[in-house]
Amino acid sequence: MSAETSGLIADRALLGRTSTAERVADVLRTRISEGFFSPGTRLAEDAIAGALAVSRNTLREAFRLLTHERLLTHELNRGVFVRVLTTDDVIDIYRVRKLVECAAVRDLTEPPTGLDSLLAAVSDGAAAAEQADWRGLGTANIRFHQVIASFTGSHRVDELMRGILAELRLVFYVMQDPRWFHEPYLVRNGEIAARLQEGDGAGAATMLAVYLDDAEHQLVGAYANHNPAE
């Protein structure tokens, strides 16, 4: 392969069109993540297929994708529902986050490439908080941790993290007060980023561990309170 053509292989992704099922999955995914469909909601095939003007078969392919991403649950002969996370799910998710995020920074001894994205996420969060845009703060916070995971340099870890955080959003949007949950961590994000800027990965890792434990407890407490039946 010549040097010129090899420069084009990065453009393959742009060229890959998407099927209808994937586009439908995208629509539903964003709808779920923004809380338009609340956890527990049943997604009836006829209704949604009609609304999106696609056939039931195509919609079912999209359902299968989202079920595999754990955003939907599929009960045979009963249909698909927006996933309702249990407290155990939240705990499990934070177990994964601690494992991945801490490992992503622990062995760093110098500022990682992509640190600018991390700092950008912090300042974006600060700007959102300045304007009392708590929802924007939430997304900035999520992006912060996505960048943390990207320091592993692994595409699969990136995807894992994307899925995990998408699941977490299922919890965020059933809670009414995003400020209460996201604001306390803005300062900590800055501190963690500062550690990484100094090349102190181990320090950042321990801070992240405490951070995630706190967030987990706060979330589990609020979640159990909000959904005492479980």
Added chain:
Amino acid sequence: MSAETSGLIADRALLGRTSTAERVADVLRTRISEGFFSPGTRLAEDAIAGALAVSRNTLREAFRLLTHERLLTHELNRGVFVRVLTTDDVIDIYRVRKLVECAAVRDLTEPPTGLDSLLAAVSDGAAAAEQADWRGLGTANIRFHQVIASFTGSHRVDELMRGILAELRLVFYVMQDPRWFHEPYLVRNGEIAARLQEGDGAGAATMLAVYLDDAEHQLVGAYANHNPAE
């Protein structure tokens, strides 16, 4: 809920039947993992739907599942193919394995629950090696690392690991000599298990790191040699 009925909730999983699409996916998954379908093979819808006596629509649902698991690749208007891993994929997979497996044991200070499963995997591997059953040795080896991951106590990590190892099998079965690849690590598995038995998680972690680096290099070397075009 009474005490008696609560004892039955564990049986819910048994009760959950499976759809045809999932069963089809299971069949194809095992066929791929055992090398019946080699990487690069195209899976034509008509042929396979006919062979399995299911409709194309149902088969396509199964394809979507397996594509999401990265066992198949889907090219629009061209069909689905058994995934062909690149060297970069192998490197990425081992990056995930190092991250997960090392983190799973690093913080252990006493023998974890489930250590018996680990020891069983070791002895099963030894028994298979004794009988020159190199394929059996390979599966025992894989199970060993699956148990390692299970020490995280996270269902999501288990699933991640299951997927990662399923991907790796795509490489194992294009190589002709499973003995050459799996046998050297039998002893090391035993040593790692011994460390964990002594409660030396950190020691096991460093051994695992070296182990996985060696395996990665060996595999990448053999793979690049086998598939020089990439």
Added chain:
DNA sequence: ACTGTAAGGATCGTTCAACAATCCTTCAAG
């Protein structure tokens, strides 16, 4: 030899209609 074009067939993408299987609701009976 290399590039371009055209035709044909094969396969995929998607839709639609149909029917059996299952579930949910309602309501009556015990």
Added chain:
DNA sequence: CTTGAAGGATTGTTGAACGATCCTTACAGT
């Protein structure tokens, strides 16, 4: 208040259909 039965609604799965896209082959043209 529980049990059972009838009826309607939804899902599970199939088969056929048709346009769109791709692959192959053949046939020129430069």
